[in-house]
Amino acid sequence: MVSTTSSSSRRTAISVLVALGLVGIAMVSLGATGFAVKQVSGHPLAILEEVPGPDTGPTCAVDKRYVDEATSGMRPDVIEAWNTLRAKAKAQNVELCVNDGKRSRSQQQQEFDKAVQRFGSVEQAKKWALQPETSMHVKGIAVDIQPQNSAAWVDKNGGALGWCRRYDNEKWHFEYDPAWATGGCPPRLPSATGN
Template structure:
C-alpha cells in the first residue's frame, strides 16, 4: 500500500472512531436522538433498536463474567446505574455489569440460545424473555455479578430505584425511580411469572 493509501485509511479509521465516540457521548449526555427527552409533536424514541455491548472487560472479582460498559441504557437508567455502582464502591463492593442493554437482535440470540439449551420456548422464557417482552431491550434492566455483588444490590438498591424482580434470577435488577418511595414489587417466580 502506498503512503497516500495508508494516510487515507488512517483518516477513515479516525473518522469512524470520532463518530463512535460522538454516539457514546451523546448517549451519555442525553443529547442523542434516542434520548428519553421528547419534544411536543415528536415521536417517542424507540430503545428496542439500540444495541448494547456484546461483552466487556473481564470482571476483576470473578473471571467467568464480563464487566460491560452501561452504554445503551436509557440516559436516566445509565445515570442511576452509575449512582448504584458508586454507592456499592463506597461500601467496598464491586459490581460487574454482566448484561445491561440489549437490542432486539441481541435478545433474540439470547432467547434462541436458551431454547436450544432448555429444549422448549416455555422453559427458555423462564430465564430469557423473547425480545418483545424483555426489559433489557427497553434499557431498564441489568444483570449483576458476582452473586456477592447482586446480594449487595438486593439489600441496598431500592434506595436508588433498583429492585430484583425474579426469584430464579438473583442477578437481574430493574430500575424504576418509583421503587424508592413505593418499595420493590413482590418477586415473581420467573420472567414468565410462573
C-alpha cells in the same frame, strides 16, 4: 486616540461576533440533542429497543468468571442511576459488575433462538428465555449484577436508589424505576418467564 478607540471597538465588535457565533454553535448542538431527546421521549421503546448493548466486556475485576460490560445503550437516566448505585457500593468496598446490560431486540431474539435450539421447541424455550417484547434488558432498564455477593448487596441497599430485584429465580437481575426509590420495591415474582 481615535485610532485606538476605533481599533478597540472593532476588537469589541469582533469579540461580540465570535461570542454570538459560539452561542449559535452551542444552540445548534443543543437543538440537535434536544431533538434526539424529544424523539426518544415521544417513542421511548420503539427507538431504545433497537439499540444494541455490548456483547461482552472486560473481565470483572473481583471475579474472573464474569464480565463488566459498558452500560452503553441503556436508558440515559438508568445509566445515571447505575453510576450512583455503583459509587455507593464502592464507598462500602463492594464492586458491582455488569455481567449483562443492554440488549437490542435482535440480540434478545438471538438468545431466544439459542434457547429454542437447546430446549427443542418454542414452547419449551419460552419457559427459560424471554422474547424481545418482554425483556427489560431490551427496554434498557435491567442489569445482571455479579458476583453474587455484590448482587446481594444491591438486593439489600439498591431499593433506596430505585434498583430492585424482580425475580426469585434470578438473584442477579435488577431493574430500575425511580418510583421504587420512594414507593419501595414491587413484590418479587417467581420468574420472568412465569415458569
